[in-house]
Amino acid sequence: MRITTEDEALVGRLKGEISQIEDYYWNGLPIDKLLAILTKAIDRAIKSLWAEVFGDEREISLFAIGGYGRGEMFPRSDIDLLILTEDTSHWRPQIEDFIQRIYNFNFEIGHSVRTIEECVTEMKNDISVETAVMERRYLAGSKDVSSHLSERLGRELISEDDDYFDLKEVEQNNRHKQFQNVDYGLEPNIKNSPGGLRDIHTIMWIALKRHKTVSKKELVNLGILTGTESRLLATAEKFLRHARFGLHLISKNKEDRLRFMYQRELSAKLGYVGSAGRPDVERFMQKYYRHVLAIQEINTIVIQSFRENLSKVSEPQSKLNPRFNLVGNYIEVARESIFRETPSALIEIFVIMAKRRDIVGVNSSTIRLIKESVSLIDEDFRNDRKIVS
Numbered sequence: 001m002r003i004t005t006e007d008e009a010l011v012g013r014l015k016g017e018i019s020q021i022e023d024y025y026w027n028g029l030p031i032d033k034l035l036a037i038l039t040k041a042i043d044r045a046i047k048s049l050w051a052e053v054f055g056d057e058r059e060i061s062l063f064a065i066g067g068y069g070r071g072e073m074f075p076r077s078d079i080d081l082l083i084l085t086e087d088t089s090h091w092r093p094q095i096e097d098f099i100q101r102i103y104n105f106n107f108e109i110g111h112s113v114r115t116i117e118e119c120v121t122e123m124k125n126d127i128s129v130e131t132a133v134m135e136r137r138y139l140a141g142s143k144d145v146s147s148h149l150s151e152r153l154g155r156e157l158i159s160e161d162d163d164y165f166d167l168k169e170v171e172q173n174n175r176h177k178q179f180q181n182v183d184y185g186l187e188p189n190i191k192n193s194p195g196g197l198r199d200i201h202t203i204m205w206i207a208l209k210r211h212k213t214v215s216k217k218e219l220v221n222l223g224i225l226t227g228t229e230s231r232l233l234a235t236a237e238k239f240l241r242h243a244r245f246g247l248h249l250i251s252k253n254k255e256d257r258l259r260f261m262y263q264r265e266l267s268a269k270l271g272y273v274g275s276a277g278r279p280d281v282e283r284f285m286q287k288y289y290r291h292v293l294a295i296q297e298i299n300t301i302v303i304q305s306f307r308e309n310l311s312k313v314s315e316p317q318s319k320l321n322p323r324f325n326l327v328g329n330y331i332e333v334a335r336e337s338i339f340r341e342t343p344s345a346l347i348e349i350f351v352i353m354a355k356r357r358d359i360v361g362v363n364s365s366t367i368r369l370i371k372e373s374v375s376l377i378d379e380d381f382r383n384d385r386k387i388v389s
Contacts (some may be wrong), residue, residue: 003104006052010045011104017041018075022249026269031242039073043139045105046079050140053098060085061141061149065132066110072241075248076255080110082136084145088113108254116149123158127167130158131205135214162310164209169303172202184257188292190244191256195292197240199299200233206306224305226368229298236291243288246270258288297371304330305364320352332363339373344387346373 003011021038043064050062066080067073079102085091095113102109114122123130133153138146179193191197204214211222216230225233246266247255255262267284274280308330315328323338323345324331331349338345349370353359362370381387 003101007049007101007104010048011106014041014045014105022075025245025249031238031245034245035072035074035241038075039068039071042068042073042079042105042107046081046102047140049098049101053094053101054141058142058144059087060091061143061145062139063136063146064139065136069132069135069137071137074241074245076107076251076253077248078108078110078254079105080132081112081139082119082133083111083113084116084119084141084149085113086115086145088115116145116152119149120152120156120158127159127164127171130164134205134208161210165206165306165310168202168206169307172199172303187257187259187263188288189257190240190247193292195294195296195299197237197244199295200237203299203302206303210306210310224302225298229301232294233298236295239287239291240295258285301364301367304361304367308364324349324352326359327363329358329360330363331359331361332366333369336365336369339369339376343373343376343381344384346370346376347387 018038018041021034021041024037025034046062054060061084063069063082063084064080065082067077068080073079081099081102083091083095088095091113099109099111119129119133123133175192175198176194179189179196184193189196207219207224208214211219211224213219213222216225216234219225220227220230243258243266244256246269247258247262250262250265250269258266263281263285264279267281268279270284272280272284274283311328315330318326319334320326320331323334323342325334326332331353333339333345333349342348349362349366353362
């Protein structure tokens with residue numbers, strides 16, 4: 001792998017910037033700023049190298065995709081790139097030189113080189129490619145090529161919204177099965193375990209496909225999230241991102257699993273210290289699990305909401321009793337005021353579900369009403385024999 005004098009200087013500057021970012025982390029700089037600073041540092045290095053290799057050529061474009069495309073660069077994250085040109089064979093020598101020299105940055109590199117037609121075809125064949133291209137971020141090269149891609153995607157049906165949703169739900173379910181065993185429960189994967197960062201990504205990918213936005217504020221306006229859910233999700237995401245950033249630093253590797261030894265070291269360095277100056281691992285992990293539980297609950301509700309809204313078939317509705325209806329195989333309240341009018345309905349809904357095997361779940365709006373109505377379970381509620389008997 002060749003390295004020029006210019007490359008050595010570029011790598012030296014990048015290493016110095018990353019070292020400074022590590023100091024920023026341990027000195028308490030907010031995680032959003034850390035991710036942005038690291039992403040911009042890598043952007044500068046890549047753009048500088050691109051300019052050296054390709055000059056001001058107007059027939060080829062470079063995009064950041066994946067976590068790098070989202071601006072979520074962690075210390076040991078991969079750098080994922082998409083190179084777009086209508087003449088891949090002509091540019092092959094320069095592309096190979098460019099990619100080889102990026103490896104000097106000491107990051108794992110993932111890259112693809114495609115024409116616009118190949119890009120569209122791959123998006124139709126592979127949901128992961130569709131997702132990556134949807135959240136692409138322009139870095140360098142021809143803006144005309146970038147515009148042509150956007151125009152083509154604007155008039156091309158890559159996949160139906162409901163097909164994309166179904167595939168993403170299956171993808172999430174398979175991931176949960178892989179990462180929800182006992183070992184991963186005690187040493188969870190911050191990115192991939194149930195309630196991890198990938199569960200947030202899944203919600204946002206479906207929202208991007210369906211509503212063309214990942215802004216939590218806009219999703220609240222669209223009714224996809226409630227204001228409370230948006231705040232809980234933002235807080236949980238901030239905590240997990242911060243923990244993942246620190247985990248990459250102390251492991252000096254692309255390590256996303258909170259192993260016991262890292263739990264101790266990270267909790268101590270982040271100020272979770274108990275009596276006698278010992279790391280308060282328990283408090284750190286309790287906070288972790290609270291945020292993970294919040295993400296799991298919100299993910300469940302939002303996925304269910306997407307499922308209801310994307311259904312092409314009008315589900316048959318039947319009345320179970322004056323308080324509940326059955327829509328398809330999901331139970332829902334007859335009206336929003338049911339739990340305020342009849343607090344015992346908070347218990348009744350689960351009794352009905354236990355007796356009816358054809359009911360597979362609760363409507364998303366009803367789940368939200370149940371969560372909002374928990375305060376109705378007070379001392380009088382608990383002492384009411386009609387309810388508890």
